[in-house]
Amino acid sequence: DTGVSQNPRHKITKRGxxxxxxxxxISEHNRLYWYRQTxxxxxxxxxxxxxxxxxxxxxxxxxxxxxxxxxxxxSTLEIQRTEQGDxxxxxxxxxxxxxASYGYTFGSxxxxxxx
Amino acid sequence: AQSVTQLDSQVPVFEEAPVxxxxxxxxxxxxxxxxxxxxxxxxxxxxxxxxxxxxxVKGINGxxxxxxxxxxSFHLRKPSVHISDTAEYFCAVGATGGGNKLxxxxxxxxxxxx
Numbered sequence: 001d002t003g004v005s006q007n008p009r010h011k012i013t014k015r016g017x018x019x020x021x022x023x024x025x026i027s028e029h030n031r032l033y034w035y036r037q038t039x040x041x042x043x044x045x046x047x048x049x050x051x052x053x054x055x056x057x058x059x060x061x062x063x064x065x066x067x068x069x070x071x072x073x074x075s076t077l078e079i080q081r082t083e084q085g086d087x088x089x090x091x092x093x094x095x096x097x098x099x100a101s102y103g104y105t106f107g108s109x110x111x112x113x114x115x
Numbered sequence: 116a117q118s119v120t121q122l123d124s125q126v127p128v129f130e131e132a133p134v135x136x137x138x139x140x141x142x143x144x145x146x147x148x149x150x151x152x153x154x155x156x157x158x159x160x161x162x163x164x165x166x167x168x169x170x171x172v173k174g175i176n177g178x179x180x181x182x183x184x185x186x187x188s189f190h191l192r193k194p195s196v197h198i199s200d201t202a203e204y205f206c207a208v209g210a211t212g213g214g215n216k217l218x219x220x221x222x223x224x225x226x227x228x229x
Contacts, residue, residue: 004158033216042119042205042219043159056216091158101147101166101209104217106158 004107006092012113013082020078021110025094032075033104034067035091036060043091049075082114117142117208121220128196129228136191136223138206145211148189150180153203153222162204165189176200201227 005024013019025032030051035043046065047057051072061067064082069075079086089111093104122137140146147166151159163174170182180191189206203224207217 006158035219040124040221042121042207042221045216045218048216093158101164101211103147103149103161103164103209104159106151106160108156108158111156 004092004094004105006090006107006110008110009108010111010113012115015084015114016081018078018080019082019112020076021090021092021112023075023077023092023107024073025075025092026096026105027073029094029096029105030072031095031097032069033093033095034075034077035093037089037091037109038087046077079112082112084114087112087114117146117210117218119206119208119218119220121206121223123223124221125224125226127226127228130198131195133194134192134196134200134225136204136206136225138189138191138220140187140189140206140208142187142208142210147209147211148180148182149207149209149217150174150178150189150191151205151207151219152176153205155202159205162191196225196227198227198229200225 007022033048034046037043049069064080067077089109091109093106118141120139128134149164150162153159165172165182173179203222205222206220209217
């Protein structure tokens with residue numbers, strides 16, 4: 001098991017373009033989370049999945065953002081019509097349990113720069 | 116809802132000196148508490164966690180933290196820091212009773228100097 005994997009590590013895109021990030025969680029983990037981290041801030045919750053079901057979305061997740069987790073395995077996060085304010089590190093994490101007691105295992109993140 | 120306050124944005128310290136990184140939380144329910152470390156351009160790595168029981172929790176790399184319910188604090192300590200401890204440290208809180216997401220503080224940059 002190689003932990004949580006995120007691709008790409010870095011993405012530079014022009015404003016208005018669409019981007020998609022991928023997260024491969026630890027295989028036996030049924031919970032998958034997406035967080036966004038801007039410079040000098042802590043991670044902010046975006047959304048999470050229990051298997052393939054998306055159970056909660058933050059109000060930070062505007063209608064330009066969509067996340068999927070088909071078949072309860074890997075997940076994708078798509079941002080449409082990117083804006084400069086979308087520039088951030090996007091972190092994926094997974095967890096094996098229903099409660100927060102385990103904590104998360106994080107991936108290394110995808111750093112998005114919108115120019 | 117839960118919230119976390121990390122009182123210091125930066126903490127400079129000399130190598131081999133002790134350090135304390137402060138964290139206070141707010142919650143209307145019982146909580147789990149975590150400390151994570153983040154090295155540049157990396158994800159977050161779990162240092163330690165408090166779930167229940169003993170209020171003194173030991174983690175990796177010689178770090179420990181003490182849960183104080185009356186003061187709603189969970190301060191992180193290390194008796195002697197090393198250059199390699201230079202990183203960003205985040206305190207996080209999760210709710211018990213089926214809570215499923217962590218709320219993070221804004222982080223404390225620990226800079227260890229020679």
